[in-house]
Amino acid sequence: MGDDVAAGEHGLAIRAFVPALKPEQLGDAAFRSAHGVRYAYIAGEMANGIASAEIVEAMGHAGMLGFFGAAGLSPAQVEAAIVRIQKNLGQRPYGFNLIHSPNEPALEAELVELYLRYGVKLVCASAYLDLTLPVVRYRTAGIHRGPGGEIVAPNQLIAKVSRVEVARKFLSPAPERFLKQLMTSGHLTAEQASLAGQIPLAEDLTAEADSGGHTDNRPAITLIPTMLALRDEVQAQYDYARAPRIGAAGGIATPASAAAAFAMGAAYVLTGSINQSCVEAGISPVVKEMLAQSGQADVIMAPAADMFEMGVKVQVLKHGTLFAMRGRRLYDIYREYGSLEAIPANVRQGLERDFFRTTLEDAWVKTRSYFETRDRAQIEKAERDPKHKMALVFRSYLGQTSRWAIAGEESRKIDYQVWCGPAMGAFNEWVKGSFLEPARARAVVPVALNIMYGAAVLARIATLRAQDGSGTQTCRVPPVELNQLHERMN
C-alpha cells in the first residue's frame, strides 16, 4: 500500500489491512502434519506423572500434543500409562518423555525397550548433556526406505535442549560409533545404519529457555534465534530432505509470549509450568492453589534430585515452602563432608530432626530398599563409596519432597518441592479476573486454546501497528470460556 492511503469502500481511506489468521495457522505446517495435530502447541512432560494420562488424553482429543511425564516413575507405571493412553487415544497424537538418567543408565535403556515394544512413535528426549546409545536406538529402530525411495524413520524424536552444543548433536545424524554398536548388537543392518546417517537424530528441537524444572535459565528472546540459526547452519551442512524444526519452551504462558515465539520463527510452542496448576495435572489440589497464587518472582533455583552430585539445579516454587533452602543446605553438606559418618553431631541432629525425621542410619535402610528393586548397582556402589551413599540418602529426601507435594502430605507442606518457572506468575497475571483465575477452573485445553487464539489476535495487531505506526493499542486478550472461544474461532 505504500505511504499513500488507498481509497476503500465508500471512499474512506484504508489505513491498514490485516488478513485473517487462525490459531491453527500459527507455527509450522510441517510440524502439524508430521504429528497429526491441528495446533502447533505442546503440553510438555512433567515428571512423576504430573503430566498425567488425563493431560495427554485431553490434549490429543483437542488436536494438540501432550507428553506423559515418565521421569521418576518405574517402568511398570510407565507401561500402565502407555496401555491406558493407547487405548483411549487410538490414532490421536501423544508422546512420552525419555529423560537422560546418567545415574541410572539401565533405566534409560529399559524405557526405550518399553517404548519400542509398545510402538510409542513419539518421544521427547530431555536433560541430555551428551547422546546415549538408547536414544539413538529409539530413533533408528525400524528405519527403512519408503515406496518413493524416501527415508522413513517410524520413531520421531523431539529433543528438548537449552545448550547449543547439545542441540547440534541432536540436529546432526546419529554418531557413527553408536550406529556401529547397534550393528554389532544386531539392532541395525548396514543399510539401516547408512540411512540413519542421512537424517537428523531429532527432526524437532525445542529450545528450552528459563523454565520450571531443569533449566539453564536462558532468556527465550536470545535462545530461540540462536537455535534457529544453528538449525540453518546444520541444514546447510547436511542438506537433509526435510529441515529440522525449532520450537519454543520456557516462559510461554500468555498469548503475548506465544505470539512472540511464533514471530521469532518458532515452529511450535510448548508449555509446562502453567499446566501443573490445571485440574488434570497429577499433583495435589493444595499445590495447585499455591501455584495459582504465585507471582513471577516466587521461584528459585534448587538442587536437582536426579543429578544432585553434578550440582545440577531445578527451578522451583519458593512461595510457601522451605524446600529450596533445605535442598541447598544438603548440597553444601554433601560438598563439605566425605561420608554420612563424617557429618558433625550438631549438623546431623538438625538433618535428622527437620529433614529426615528419622536417624540417618534408618534413612539409608529406606533408601537401600528403594534401590533394591529399582537399580541394585546403586547399592553396590554406595557400599564401596561412602560419599555415594551420602548422595543417595540426600537424593532420597529430595525425591520424597516431590512425592509429598504430589500427595498433598499435610505434615510435609514446608518441604514441598514444586517445579515451576516464572511462566506461572505471568499466567496468573493474565487470567486474573477471568474464569481461569481459580485453580479448580483451569483445564489444559481451554488454557492452550486461549493462548493460541490470543496469539493469533496479537499477531494481527502487530501487523496493524506496523502499518499505522500506532503503539498504543491494548495488547491484552483476556481468556474466555471454551464455548465462546469456539464461536470466535469459527
Ligand SMILES: Cc1cc2nc3c(=O)[nH]c(=O)nc-3n(C[C@H](O)[C@H](O)[C@H](O)COP(=O)(O)O)c2cc1C
Ligand atoms: C512440574 C514440572 C515437571 C517437569 N518435569 C519434566 C520432566 O520430567 N522432563 C522434562 O523434559 N521436562 C520437565 N519439565 C519441563 C517442562 O516439560 C517444560 O519444558 C517447561 O516447563 C517449559 O517451561 P515453562 O515451565 O516456563 O512453561 C517439567 C516442568 C514442570 C513445571
